[in-house]
Amino acid sequence: MINVAIDGPAGAGKSSIARKVANKLGYIYVDTGALYRTVALKVAKSSLTADKVAEIEELLGVTEVGIAFVDGEQRMMLDGADVTDSIRTPEVSMLASAVSAIPAVRAYLLNTQRRLAAENNVIMDGRDIGTVVLPDAQIKIFLTASAEDRAQRRFDELIAKGMDVNYDDVLSDIKTRDYNDSHRAVAPLKPAPDSVLADTTGNEFEQSVALIESIITEKLREVK
Numbered sequence: 001m002i003n004v005a006i007d008g009p010a011g012a013g014k015s016s017i018a019r020k021v022a023n024k025l026g027y028i029y030v031d032t033g034a035l036y037r038t039v040a041l042k043v044a045k046s047s048l049t050a051d052k053v054a055e056i057e058e059l060l061g062v063t064e065v066g067i068a069f070v071d072g073e074q075r076m077m078l079d080g081a082d083v084t085d086s087i088r089t090p091e092v093s094m095l096a097s098a099v100s101a102i103p104a105v106r107a108y109l110l111n112t113q114r115r116l117a118a119e120n121n122v123i124m125d126g127r128d129i130g131t132v133v134l135p136d137a138q139i140k141i142f143l144t145a146s147a148e149d150r151a152q153r154r155f156d157e158l159i160a161k162g163m164d165v166n167y168d169d170v171l172s173d174i175k176t177r178d179y180n181d182s183h184r185a186v187a188p189l190k191p192a193p194d195s196v197l198a199d200t201t202g203n204e205f206e207q208s209v210a211l212i213e214s215i216i217t218e219k220l221r222e223v224k
């Protein structure tokens with residue numbers, strides 16, 4: 001199986017770029033952030049905060065996170081219910097960043113990610129895919145852009161969904177999540193030593209798609 005790992009900070013455009021490229025290549029696109037978001041939603045529904053580590057560890061024993069692909073689109077299931085749409089709020093984003101620092105949460109989600117990559121050609125995006133989840137991935141990309149660019153994209157997405165947000169709040173959330181994600185003790189966000197760096201600052205979407213596609217096709221030639 002061919003495994004492509006794409007890691008990078010929040011809002012770098014990983015998911016929309018990876019989804020498009022996976023479509024073109026006929027690979028499955030796996031958004032691992034959605035797994036952490038689904039756990040975060042369960043934590044929120046249980047009226048817990050991220051500092052309640054022992055309670056969250058116990059909660060994992062009665063939590064079923066499922067992932068399904070419907071017409072190639074990833075759907076997230078929580079205890080049998082489809083939660084794909086409810087995991088995209090700013091509150092769940094921030095809670096996902098906090099609960100993802102809990103080692104038991106990361107361990108709980110590890111097998112699901114590895115199984116998907118073992119059984120399919122995948123482009124998998126996240127924070128620790130090239131470093132921890134799939135250290136043997138044939139292709140690793142670290143995708144980034146300036147915090148301001150990333151905040152602008154997130155802001156545009158949230159506004160398009162009809163959410164009432166302001167740019168400065170989105171930028172400050174992005175910076176907080178960058179800090180949390182790259183400073184946690186377990187599996188922090190950092191480029192794998194054998195990754196290719198892709199900076200999309202100032203790019204149009206299609207330029208970034210072309211950049212990632214060219215990195216992958218070039219690497220595929222070396223692999224085959």
Ligand code: DC
Pocket residue numbers: 010011032033034036037093096097098100101125126127128129177181
């Ligand atoms: O990619 P995202 O914004 O949907 O991810 C939500 C949070 O989940 C992110 O702030 C950090 C965490 N995460 C992680 O720790 N490891 C991953 N592989 C993916 C996401």
